[in-house]
Amino acid sequence: MESTVGKTISCKAAISWDATKPMTIETIEVAPPKAGEVRMKVSATGICRSDEFYRSGQEDRHPYPCILGHEGSGIVESVGDGVTSVAPGDHVISVFIPHCRKCKMCQNSKSNMCTENSSSRLIGLMPDGTSRFTCKGQTVHHTLSCSMFSEYTVICEINVAKIDKEAPLDKVCLLGCGVSTGYGAPLNNAKVEEGSTCAIWGIGAVGLAVIMGCKVAKASRIIAVDINPAKEKIAREFGATDFVNPKSLDTSTVQHLVAITDGGLDYTFECIGNVQTMREALESCHKGWGLSTVLGISNPKDDIKIMPFQLVTGRTWQGSLFGGWKGRDSVPGLVKEYMSGAIKLDEFISHKLSLDRINEGFDLMLSGKSVRSVIIM
Ligand SMILES: NC(=O)c1ccc[n+]([C@@H]2O[C@H](COP(=O)([O-])OP(=O)(O)OC[C@H]3O[C@@H](n4cnc5c(N)ncnc54)[C@H](O)[C@@H]3O)[C@@H](O)[C@H]2O)c1
Ligand SMILES: [Zn+2]
Ligand SMILES: [Zn+2]
Structure with a gap:
């Protein structure tokens, strides 16, 4: 297969156009990663209640159109300049709170609320103030620095945790948000x-x-x-x-x-x-x-x-945000806990859906019929 490195990739993504309409599956263009960024081929993504918070416009500073999804796993396709912690082919989980290891919050053991890129992230852009996504000539915004309801996404290096290649990507995606959050709160925070x-x-x-x-x-x-x-x-x-x-x-x-x-x-x-x-x-x-x-x-x-x-x-x-875990250091260990049978993941997954059934996944969540639906790319 011809290499995609350095080139724009066309792929499918679920676009949220505004709070009143269901998402639609569109062909989008995903630009190559810039310095400090990673482009990943998304494997699987859970639908979290917080996605509905953004989809429904409750966070009214967040712009449309946008690509939601922040509980994802995938494989690194290419990396931008200066990226050292992951390389093409690595398996990764997105962490919606960055972990730069340098800021005041990262350096304090009492908190996981890294402040790096917080202003660009709030307005759905990458740290340089631009987006890597376009659809029909229009800029599409990132969400929570992740945007996993897409076959490919661009994410900051500080938002990805490198994990064991043996781990099933369609299960460990849940460690990107919901399961880590709930599991960590009684152990780390309370x-x-x-x-x-x-x-x-x-x-x-x-x-x-x-x-x-x-x-x-x-x-x-x-x-x-x-x-x-x-x-x-x-x-x-x-x-x-x-x-x-x-x-x-x-x-x-x-x-x-x-x-x-x-x-x-x-x-x-x-x-x-x-x-x-x-x-x-x-x-x-x-x-x-x-x-x-x-x-x-x-x-x-x-x-x-x-x-x-x-x-x-x-x-x-x-x-408690993200169960108090500092993402890049903790998520690989949580994957190991799952692999050794110490924590459950399979039991959370009530539905597996293809990307074109994403709205059904939201309906299942809102009607209380699902525990976690996982979108399989
Ligand atoms: N702090 C964090 O880092 C973090 C991370 C992920 C999710 N969240 C938030 O956590 C919450 C739960 O997320 P989820 O994905 O598990 O949601 P979910 O929709 O799957 O589950 C919510 C549950 O609450 C129940 N419920 C609703 N109203 C109730 C009431 N009045 N009394 C008792 N039960 C009621 C529902 O029946 C449902 O079982 C959401 O607000 C989400 O945004 C926070
Ligand atoms: Zn979440
Ligand atoms: Zn930090």
């Missing part, structure tokens, strides 16, 4: 202790992965909270000891949880993105030490409310 009680609001892929992390941390009780009764079975398969459906309670969720846990939980996790359930998760914590971690992404226009006395009496509120 630091759940053996014998503690935990509750998780929202049993999507993120919430299930939190359950998986709480189980690894040897929590004694893991309570899954979801309004979709169909989530009970899978929550228990992942290690939940209890399932609470707020819709079938006579009391409030908080009153119920506090009653069944002798005064409240040691650790709670919000994995929905709803400011009401964020409040419930904090109020369900035990006074004196309960710690609530917010993972859900809410509408930026929403505020959270709480009676300050809840905090004064010793409950703590925190958030």
Whole structure:
């Protein structure tokens, strides 16, 4: 086959034109990578709830048209000048939070929120202020520095983790976001202790992965909270000891949880993105030490409310992005954990779809019928 290195590649991608229309599959042109960038042939990409956040225009600073998808795996096709950590042929996973290893955040062990390229990323462009994608003569924007709903994408070197070539790319893509996020929050951010009680609001892929992390941390009780009764079975398969459906309670969720846990939980996790359930998760914590971690992404226009006395009496509120992992150093190890059987991935995948069925994948997520749909390129 003729080499594509240094040339523009034509391929298929799902374009999001605006919040009101379904995505359409189009032929796009993908320019070669510039300095510090990598062009990759995408293998597989999970559909995450955060994709809907961008698709539906809730992040109103993010421009259309754009290519979504940030939970992807693939193979490096070519690299730009100065790229040293990956080479053509390497297998990689996209990490939506960069990991430059140099900025103030990267150098501090307390955070994974690398600030490199943050201004260009917010407006859907590469660090030089331009895009590598065009469609019908029009510029198409990148999303979360990833844009994995495309057969080829260009991504910064600091947004790719090099992984074991033996790892199945159609499974480990989930480590690019949802599973790593949920699994890391109880281990890295909350630091759940053996014998503690935990509750998780929202049993999507993120919430299930939190359950998986709480189980690894040897929590004694893991309570899954979801309004979709169909989530009970899978929550228990992942290690939940209890399932609470707020819709079938006579009391409030908080009153119920506090009653069944002798005064409240040691650790709670919000994995929905709803400011009401964020409040419930904090109020369900035990006074004196309960710690609530917010993972859900809410509408930026929403505020959270709480009676300050809840905090004064010793409950703590925190958030977690990408489970606290520093992507390039941690994701290869998570792949190894999966390969050794220490963590699940296959069980998260409810649907495998081709790129032309992408809108169906979003419908499945929004109707609660999927756990994770993976788009196979
Ligand atoms: N912090 C991060 O780094 C990060 C990373 C990935 C995803 N997220 C966010 O995490 C959240 C979960 O993502 P996901 O992909 O697992 O979503 P999902 O849509 O697959 O799952 C959400 C679950 O919440 C349940 N739910 C909805 N409203 C509820 C309510 N009022 N009470 C109880 N349960 C309710 C749904 O039935 C569903 O099972 C989203 O907000 C997403 O944007 C955050
Ligand atoms: Zn995500
Ligand atoms: Zn950094």
